Amino acid sequence: MVVCPQCQFENPNLNKFCQRCGTSLTQKPCPECGTTVPLNTLQCHNCGTLTGTVYLAVVLPSSLATSQPEPSAESLNNDHLQGASTSSDNTAESVLDRIDTELPATLPDAQESDSTPSPDQQPGEEFFSPTDLESITIPAQDALDTPQEPPPDPPRIEPIERPVGAYLDPQERYQLLDPLPPLKPGETVTVKVLDTQPLQVSPLKALQDRTSTPSNPEIEAFIIAAAKPYFSLTSQTPNYFPRLQDAWENPSSSVILLENFTDFPLLSDLWSNRKTTPQQIVYWLGDLVELWVLLEPWGCCQSIRSIPNLRVFSQNSQQLCLQRLYFDKPDSPLNLSDLGQLWQELFQQSQRTLVGSLTEVLRDLIEGKTQTVEQLRTALMVVLDEINFPSSSTCLQADSQELPKPSSNQAPTVIPVQQLRHLEAIGRTDVGRQRDHNEDCFGMETQIKIQETPRGQMWSARGLYILCDGMGGHAGGEVASQMAVDTLKNYFRNQGLEALPTEEILQDAILQANEAIYTENQQGVRSGSGRMGTTLVIAIVINHQVVVAHVGDSRLYRLTRTQGLQQITVDHEVGQREIQRGIDPELAYSRPDSYQLTQALGPREEQFVRPDIQFLEIEENTVLILASDGLTDHNLLETFRETQLDPLLNPETDLATGVDHLIALGNQHNGHDNITAVVVRAWV
Secondary structure, three states, rough: EOOOOOOOOOEEOOOOOOOOOEOOOEEEEEOOOOOOOEOOOOOOOOOEEEEEEEEEEEEHHHHHOOOOOOOOOOOOHHHHHHHHOOOOOOOOOOOHHHOOOOOOOOHHHHHHHHOOOOOOOOOOOOOOOOOHHHOOOOOOOOOOOOOOOOOOOOOOOOEEEEEEOEOOOOOOEEEEEEOOOOOOOOOOEEEEEOOOOOOEHHHHHHHHOOOOOOOOOHOOOOHHHHHHHHHHHHHOOOOOOOOEEEEEEEEOOOEEEEEOOOOOEEHHHHHHOOOOOHHHHHHHHHHHHHOOOHHHOOOOHHHHHHHHHHHEOOOOOOOEOOOOOOOOOOOOOOOOOHHHHHHHHHHHHOOOOOOOHHHHHHHHHOOOOOHHHHHHHHHHHHHHHHHOOOOOOOOOOOOOOOOOOOOOOOOOOOOOOOOOEEEEEEEEEEEOOOOOOOEEEEEEEEEEEEEEEEOEEEEEEEEEEEEEOOOOOOOOOOHHHHHHHHHHHHHHHHHHHOOOOOOOHHHHHHHHHHHHHHHHHHHOOHHHHHEEEEEEEEEEEEOOOOEEEOOOOOOEEEEOOEEEEEEEOOOOOOOHHHHHHHOOOOHOOOOOOOOOOOOEEEEOOOOOOEEEEEEEEEOOOOOEEEEOOHHHHHHHHHHHHHHHHHHHHOOOOOHHHHHHHHHHHHHHOOOOOOOEEEEEEEOO
16 A cells, blocks of 8 residues: 555555545655655755655575574564565566575576475475486495595575665565675675655554554564564664664565664764763763663664664754664673673773763773663762762863762762753744634743853753634734733743742643733623633643643644654543543534633633643653644644654754644645644653
8 A cells, every 4th residue: 555645545556646635646846946756766856855765774694584582483484574565466576586695596487397396395305207217327336335425515606796776675666775795694784775665555564553562472473583673672662773664584584674874973973072061971871771771682782882883863862873783693692791891982982081980880890890780870870960960079080090989978869760952942823724814822932051060061951832822803812812922921931940830830820811811801891702812732841841731722742752642631622521521522522512612711710710730751752742723623633643743753854844844734724723833842
């Protein structure tokens, strides 16, 4: 099937246009210059921008592929997942299309039909007819004669290298961008490939997207052995690992297609950058410890011993990731001392100084005195505490110097599991296609505070994000929404945002906004539908903590790679009220007033305003979306999550461009109302 990038409709493979919305399934506009380019080309022919979908192919010879650890001992047969097919009519595999370590003796068209061995025939066994046996002459030989040595095996013939432009798979979907070198026993090769059918969902990716239990034995039976670590690890902690696109087995090799991380910055380069803070170095050390814990059960700790394999999503996000997995040698198991060797290599290459008691931590790790991961985590927390709260008795030391340990009566400050490393936000509003004025309003403030200390920079982030959808007609709704935004911004500007506000403080701020609009209604002698009001959704971010409050039907969504898209707020409207009372949802929304608001700021006194308040933590890279109903009606965000929202989790995606696309999407499908979005992106 081919999934439409616009409406997610599943089309037959041969369709050139979506059956539902008419979107082209073979072309798309260049994101840089807008020129229409085919989906199966690498670059825009007009400006040279990369437009194709590129994957990293890992090719393992069978001798290596079959030696990898597997959750189950079941061997894989031909009915297991193969490379994604672009045609249901042609599934035969050509000998020339297979990745073999030896050339076939003869091509298929040169083989006789009666030369095919029986299924019961053993390797090396030959079958003869009775007439064949009669013609064989057996020379006389003395029983005491020394048997002659069999003739030597013919020299091994290396496979032909595949040139650039050839295809990696028999179905001719994945086109080679690099020449494929010969496969040698015990080694793997990696090459980049262009997906010439990027809208077609591979069987493996469909399986990964639709299952929430990757450890299910029935599911694992359809995944080749070499791909199982990727499948399981990306399901547990997708931030660290490239996602699987496809995987299949040939008679002599296994092929795994992964997200292409090869263009991401090298960890070693950012480690050497003098702008990188000591705190960031310690965070990376902690990431390496967590990776060790994840990789050890799969026998893949060698993946982090290879420094070129360690990448960072972007200089802004600072999120550590692995380009691919490397399997440990069965006869050379790794231990925590090898992790210490890696740390030492990174420090030596970067010529950075060791901070605080990190000198002793590294020495104990290399010498094997640190026996458990728990000990190592605790030691890193102490180092981070020393950096964040330096004392007069400690200072930066060279690698060869030792620092005194903190006294036993000085307990380290508890360090949160996650620390926010980057925060950015973009807001946009649009009048829509049918309204003559805009009653939506938003306000946002993002503060990145960098404090210079003798140990380097200390980084903290604060953000205030407000979105209001006004009601009350011209010169009413826009006044109410603007008043709410201004009142809340002034409130927290006077209060300060040094810490996350409590529920009582946030409720007080919202009630003050309600009072301001309500007073304006009273003074203007407004009544009934003439009373102006507004919905509200507000999010306050203090480092890795978030508090969310809302009144009305403006929403907040949270998007992460592990949890997907989640609607955090529940609309204050009649239909939802009836559902909470136990009424069937279909019956609740059959009422003519089901979408009428039950709460808003301004029309009534404060005792009728009961904001819902929730506290969240940012535990992984997260996108928060505040949106008015002009964007959320008809489940628009849920429908277009994969094409419009998921790319926002990629640090390389420009956030402003992504929000502009959301506004355009709202105009295309929900242009009956004003459209407003505030998108917040946080990296941990």
